[in-house]
Amino acid sequence: MKTGVMPVGHLSESQMRSVLLAATAPPPLRRGRPWRFQCTPDAVELYADSLSTGTDSDQRERMLDCGAALLNLRLAIKAQSSHADTRLFPTADRPDLLAVVRPNGYETIAPVDRELVAAIAGRQSNRRPFTAAVVPDAVRRQLRRAAEVERAWLATITDDQVPQLRDIMHRTELPPATPGPGGGSDLDIEPGRLVVVIGSLHDTALGRLQAGQALQRVLLTAAAAGLSAALSSQVMAVPAARRELRQLLGGGLWPQVMLRLGHGTAVASPTQTQLEDVVISDEHPFGR
Known part of the structure; x- marks a missing residue:
């Protein structure tokens, strides 16, 4: 068992502490943090808890939050002028080991990624009503490209689709997510x-x-552009409603999460996580 924060590759212990603090920003969907990092001499490993338990919706949200933590980790390593060599699911017999990230060589961080790193600490879901101000087309293109960079896709709900979406959401017969x-x-x-x-x-x-x-x-691209974001999980929690949403969007790809994006009033900054709560060590093991 390794002992918490330690030098990894050519990154010092203090650099790794900065990297892990950025990586432990509050996840988008769940109040808990369903993942842990483990430092080894040459890599940071990302583990997930009990992916075989809970409903399919629980497992989906858990994996999305793990992915969000992984993106933060990769960006934070880049901010240390290092390339983040990332392998997903590197071991077939260890499904809880989601990724191994090696700080490998030196890489100058791109300005756009530096803006995203700066947005990590203050990014917070905002459930207050948004204003009617329009999100510029240029920002919409940035958001779509941000999803594509990570081998995913972003579909915009058109005005014609809004009535159908609202009908799907009403028929889920679930209470709305707790408003902020x-x-x-x-x-x-x-x-x-x-x-x-x-x-x-x-x-x-x-x-x-x-x-x-x-x-x-x-989310970070939106925050860097001055936008607020509210995540909606209601449709995704009901398999039938999620299938209807998939058909509404064309039927070819799988919807994983829905967002409202716009201009909203400020919300309080998130509380910083303690590293010992999310970094595996002898004193803080992570049951697998």
Whole structure:
């Protein structure tokens, strides 16, 4: 067993502490953090908890959050001027080992990625009502490209599709997600507002992990552009409703999460996670 934060590759212990603090930003969907990092002399390993337990919706959200943490980890390593050599599901007999990331050589971080790193600490889901201000087409293109970079896709709900989407959401017969300060709910969508769905080519653990990385890159891109984001999980929690949403979007790809994006009032910054809660060590093992 390795002992918590330690030098990894050519990154020092202090650099790794900075990397892991960025990687442990609050996940998009779940209040807990269903993953742990383990440092080895040459890599950071990402593990997930009990992927075989819970409903399919629980497993999907868990994998999306793990993907979001992985994207943060990769970006934070780049911020240390290092290439993040990443392998997903590197061992067939260890499904809980989701990724191995090796700081390998030196790489100058691109300006766009540096902006995303700066947005990690303050990114927070915002369930307050958004204004009617339009999201510029240039920003919409950036959001779509952010998903594509991570081998996922982003579909925009058109005004013509809004009534069908609202009907699907009403028929899930689930209470809206708990609103944050100022109200708002999963059904707070109107024509002219930006509602997007992030999905994957395959509805597999790998596809969901890639979609989680895409989700976080989209959220950080939105935050860097001054946008607020509210995540909706209501439709995805009911298999029949998720299938209807898939057909609404063309039937070819699998929706994984839906977002409302726009201009909203500020919300409180998230609470920083303690590293010992998310880094495997002798004192803090992670049951697998």
